[in-house]
Amino acid sequence: MGRWEPDARGRLRQAAMELFDECGYEQATVADIAARAGLTARTFFRYFADKREILFAGSEELAVGLTAALDTTAPPLDAVASALEVVAELIGGDHELSSRRQTIIAAHPDLQERERGKLAAWSDGLAAELGASGVDALTASLAAETGVGVFRVAFDRWVAGPGDTGLPQTLREAFTQLRAVTEPRR
């Protein structure tokens, strides 16, 4: 056994979620969270760049999985839609958790901004990957930006609802509707 309890990162996340539930996001200070995890505030910042970031841990892995799931031989928007569906499978397993998390985020503009930033990073990653595979820059940006926008809409609908329709299914429906919305008049 090591000198320190293992999984400091996980303990911090656990402590944070507990305290956010008990006292609210703002009331729970970084020092409080660290103390409950048996650590100091200084150590908190070794694991998370700032206080907000602890609610978005895991987003990095999703971003990596997202670009990895991108089939660059398919038409750009189809490729983006399929890759996002993979992510939807991963996230969509726990409607209860997503819902609780979203409730906290919805109450704090700072957190909403951070979430937008995370999704923006997905978009940038997708656009870069598409561009690297020969898609022209404008098309790549539009496909990535639009696809992630559809994901955001679908995710919001899914967390707001009862969750009996799965996230991947909600996402597919949103993409279908997007095609209708962008259909040129004839």
Place this chain on the structure above:
Amino acid sequence: MGRWEPDARGRLRQAAMELFDECGYEQATVADIAARAGLTARTFFRYFADKREILFAGSEELAVGLTAALDTTAPPLDAVASALEVVAELIGGDHELSSRRQTIIAAHPDLQERERGKLAAWSDGLAAELGASGVDALTASLAAETGVGVFRVAFDRWVAGPGDTGLPQTLREAFTQLRAVTEPRR
């Protein structure tokens, strides 16, 4: 003449832009900005909720103008595109200013997050307006989110470029390309 110089808000903005140019965004403290405007830090926060906000003053008026320009009798995405074009006319007049501002924002993730938030507010406003005019919620959200995404892509291309092609024109091109990207295979 009053006890105070007029237009404290404008003086703060002026002082901030000067100091950001001279010392960079982070180096210029709120106290510095306020002092140059002949005010104190405490007063700064009466006018701007936080330091970042001073770079986004005026965004509120644009949001209002955006929803006001929305022709709710047109098909949703067309309506959104036209309204955004009006905003593009307003912003697109000063490529030099937009470029300088964007350089500061690009260097600071915090500011990028804030900018995303401002555009998200545009999107929410558009979706709400569309919904109020009888468009179903999913369609409204998708049209608004997608349209603002196209605007973001177009704006980025415009500020990165030399600016000889106007922002409204760049935006129209991006919307045309969006139709191609979302075109179903036949």
Place this chain on the structure above:
DNA sequence: GTCTATAGGGCGATAGAC
């Protein structure tokens, strides 16, 4: 790990305009 600067909020005092 400790030390420190800055962001940002709370509250009351002040000095005018009306």
Place this chain on the structure above:
DNA sequence: GTCTATCGCCCTATAGAC
């Protein structure tokens, strides 16, 4: 008197420097 803009001082938490 009321209202409004500003200041001053104290405070805490964040986040970065040492």
